[in-house]
Structures are given as C-alpha cells and as structure tokens.
Amino acid sequence: MTIDAVDVLADDAAVVEVGQANEARPAGRRRLAGELSVQITLLIIGGIIAIPIVVAIFTSFTPLPEILADPNSIWSGNWTFDNYDTAWTATPFGRFMINSFIQTGIITLAQVLFSILAGYAFAMFEFRGRTFLFAFVLGSLMVPFELTFIPNFVLISNLGWANTYQGLTVPFLASAFGVFMLRQFFMTVPRDLYDAARIDGISDWGYLWKVMVPLSRGAIAALTIFSFLGAWNQYLWPLVITNEESMRTAQIGIRFFLANQERATDWGAIMAGATIVMLPTLLVFLFAQRQLVRGIAMSGLKG
Amino acid sequence: MMKTTLPAGANTARFRGRRRRPGSLARDIKAYLFLAPTLVVLGIFVYFPIIESFRLSLNRVAPFGSAEIFVGFDNYTRLLGSSEFWNNVVVSLFFMVGTVPVGIAIAVAIALLLSYPVSRLSWLHRTLIFVPVVISSAVAGVLFRWLYNPVVGHINTWLGAVGIDGPEWLTSSNWALFAVTVAVVWRQLGFNVIIALAGLQQIDNSYYEAAKVDGAGVLARVRYITLPLLSPTLLFLVVINVIISFQAFGEIDILTMGGPGQSTENLVYSVFVDGFVGTRFRGLASAQAFLLAVIIVAFSFIQFRGFRKRVHYR
Secondary structure, X not given: OOHHHHHHHHXXXXXXXXXXXXXXOOOOHHHHHHHHHHHHHHHHHHXXXXXXXXXXXXXXOOOHXXXXXXXXXXXXXXXXXXXXXXXXXXXXXXXXXXXXXXXXXXXXXXXXXXHHHHHHHHHHOOOOOHHHHHHHHHHHHHXXXXXXXXXXXXXXXXXXXXXXXXXXXHHHOXXXXXXXXXXXXXXXXXXXXXXXXXXXXXXXXXXXXXXXXXXXXXXXXXHHHHHHHHHHOOOHHHHHHOOOHHHOOXXXXXXXXXXXXXXXXXXXXXXXXXXXXXXXXXXXHHXXXXXXHHHHHHOOXXX | OOHHHHHHHHHHHHHHHHHOOOOHHHHHHHHHHHHHHHHHHHHHHHHHHHHHHHHHHOEEEOOOOOOEXXXXXXXXXXXXXXXXXXXXXXXXXXXXXXXXXXXXXXXHHHHHHHOOOOOOOHHHHHHHHHXXXXXXXXXXXXXXXXXXXXXXXXHHHHHHHOOOOOOOOOOOOOOHHHHHHHHHHHHHHHHHHHHHHHXXXXXXXXXXXXXXXXXXXXXXXXXXXXXXXXXXXXXXXXXXXXXXXXXXXXXXXXXXXXXXXXXXXXXXXXXXXXXXXXXXXXHHHHHHHXXXXXXXXXXXXXXXXXXXXXXXXX
C-alpha cells in the first residue's frame, strides 16, 4: 500500500469516488435520489455499528433502578453521575487507570524511540548482516503471541517481575511493525539531503534528530497512536502477569468487576467503568482519526 | 551512458567494495548500537520463547512449581487422543468460518458505499463506522455482555417489542458461539473497512470510465472491475482475519469463559485455561500453543498458495 493512497484515504476532502470521478453527472433528480439513499443507508449502518458504544455511555449515566426496570429508560434523559461514583469508589479504579497510563506510557515511548533508532539504521547505514537482521525483525511479526506468552510468563516470573511495571512492559518495548514503518518512511527522504548534511559536518546522530525526525513527524505520530492503542488495549498479558489487585490495568480491572458476585448486576457501574476505560481511546480516535486510519491502512498488524 | 563506460562501471563495483573497508568496523558497530534495543527485545521475548515453548511442550511441568519431567511427545499424543482438544479445534474452525467471510463481505460492502458519495456527512459516516477499531477486546466483551443480558439486555428487549422471545444468548449452547462471533466481527469491522477502502482507492478511475463507455452497469463494474482489482487487498484481509479469528480471546473470556460446557472454548482459551487456571498443565498448554501456531502458519500459507492463482496483480 503506498503512502499516497493512504493519504488520500485519510483526507476526507480529497476522497476519490470509485468509478464516479469526472463522470458527466446524469442530470437532476435520479442522481440526487441515488445519493440520498446511499447517505441514509450509511447513516443507518453507522448507527447500528455505534449501538454498543452509545448504549454503554447512556446506560452509564442512568440510575441503576431505572436500568433494571426498563433498559430503554436510558433514553429518557434522567441523568446521574452515581454510577461513576460507585465504579470509582467500590473498586480501586483510579489505581487501575494509573497503572494503565504508566504501562501504556512506557511501552509507547520505548516502541517509538527504539523504532526510530532501528528504522534509521536500516534505512541509512551499510553494515554487515543488514539483510539478515532486517528479516529477523520482520519475521517476528509472524510469531503468534499465543506461542510466546507461556515461556515469557515463566521468564518474567523467574526474574521476580510478576506484578511489576517491568513485567507489564519489558516484553513489548520493541515494535517490529514500527521499525518497518519508519524505515520505509526514512527511505523516502532524499539521500542528497544526508550527503549535504554530512559535508556540512553534521553527525549521523545529529542528522537523525535535527532532520529526519522533524521531517517524519506524520509517520511518527501515526506510530505513536498505534502503539498507544495497542498497549492500552492489551488483555491476555496483563491478565496473566498480574494477580495483585494493586497492579491490575484498567482492562483487567473491568473483568474482575464483572466476576465480583456483589457487583456483577450493577450494570450502571459496569458501564461507567467500561466508558472510563474506552474514553482515552475514543478521544484519540476523535482527535487523531487521520493518523490512526493512515497507520492502520499501512499496517497488516494484528488487531 | 555509452558502452565505453562499462569498465568504469565494473570499477565502481570494486570501488564500492573497497570503500566499505576503511572504518567499516566502526560503521558496523554504530549500526548495531542503533539496532540493539530492538534486536535484544525481539530476541528474548519473541524468538527465544519459540524454542522454549517447544521444549516445555516435551515436558510435564509440575502444576505448582517448576519441576519438569521429560516426556517426549507424550503431551502431543495425549492431545490428539483427547476429545476436548478436538472440540477446541472445531470451535476455532467455527469461529473462522463464522467471522472471516461475513466480516469481510460486510466490510467490502460498506467500503463500496463509503467510497461512492462525498458529502458533508462523510466524516460522520466514517466516525461511526470506524469507531470499533479503538475498542479493546475486553471492553467489547463487556458492552456485548450487557446487550445480550437475557432479562434486561437491549437485544432481547427490542426483540420482545416485535414479539420475538429472545434466547439466553450466552448460556445456551446453541447461541453462545454465535453471540461471541457477532462481538468479534463487530470489533474487527472498523479495521477491515479501512483496509478495504484503502484498496478501493488504489483502483484507477480509468478502468471504470472505460467500462462505462462499454455500457457496464454498477453491478457489472463491481463484479468485473472492483473485485478482481481488489483481490490483493482481499487476500490480505482473508489472511489477517483468519489469524485474528484463531486468536480470539478477550471477548470469549468476558462473555462466556469458554462455556457453556466447552461450546465456546477455542484453542487460545484452552491454552490459557490449561496454563493459568486452577491446576496448571504448562507442558500440555505449550503443546497446544505449538499446534495452534502451526495451524495459523499453515493456514496463511495455504491461502497464499490457493489465492495466488486468482489474485490479480497490478
């Protein structure tokens, strides 16, 4: 997939109409009716897709007795923050969120930094073993996580890192996808620029941070968002590597909220918890949709 | 360039070989330092575990502790002779059949609609349709568990409004697998639409114009131009979705925990249960993980081979 195509995709204003561009427009009503029906169909489809999220958010603001009496009362507009209060006080939800932010922050920062370094080396340097090492990095994308997580669990436990931030983060500090993506991007930067900078006496290190990184802001932003979402949404690993409540991430916290017999029917509080957990990712989606869509379109990554 | 420059070209090759030598050790070391963090992490946490996983699968590991006894391929023969294992294989296959074709068909249909009109509403359509892409498997599980609630869930309430008595989605062995499948397809949809849309927008408009001149209608254009030219994207979607369907875990854990009975327990869930829940059988779990990985790799490979003949490469 070329970056151009992806840019077009991410740019609403420049959307190419499949099979429609430059076409002489059949006059008037029939075309308008066709367009209108497509618009309405899309709106209905979009509405259906958004139902689970919309229902969760509305439920989270509805008093529990009303929810349990009639789930459709969530549309009545009788709103309250009680459920958030319950979710926040009945479980250490604040702690879960802090854990998630620390875990996600470390993973995102490391993946971006290490991908910049490795992507730069693969794009710019000639060295022995380059082909092999590049295959080594890309090959790791084919290894399913299910194969690695038991040995990693044993290793991390033996290091005494279960229930620690190291345990949550260290196995994910590198991103093969990030290395590949940034290498591809760095290779599009004209080589002449590098040669000129070298003649001016700029070191490799200086060129990377003063020229390459600023030029690649878009790609780096896309990778940052991607890493953030991947880390925030992790489930299987934090589930097995933490068993102390104080070290659970938000995704795991909500699982144990459901598993708690006293709380399992408090759907108001559960939906409040779910809303809090998805809020950071929804905000990223709303404010960085362009970079996110670009990152996905360029990926090939496991969800 | 003229033929006479050919020897010079040959010289260049030799020159290039020589140019590397001065300071090339320093250059190598510099590159390795840039690569070190990535290589070390991938080596320790991706490649080493492959070997370790295979080694574990040849051992019986004490349930509480780390004592190991070498048992050869005992774990594998036990698995292949156990009906539970085959149940989990069948559940995984059902997941694949239930999620992949439907998920991709819906995604391509939506992408076709999305790529047709440009309007002030485009951003809204996209936002609503793409949004599941940022939802985690755990949250998706929680959202659907609420919708599926047999008494006060919205699905059964709405079904009841039109006179249908909705089933107990998650506790009925007839419906649980279907219910989980819907949640998995939903969460994957945004991703699939984005990839399909990117593929559609790489198709050159001149094809459509030519077809129009020849009098092809909308359906004919989709059938004879869009789908063949989209086939590389479709191949990619199929492979990725098959892999993802085999790896479905979060939704299952939240919605059904593999139940009722073992009707939604796929291979991944079984690896988790055997490796981490109650009495632990890490050797057995590793053997399943290894078989799962072999299946995933084999499936991707078969699909590449099978599809390659039918894929139109530009």
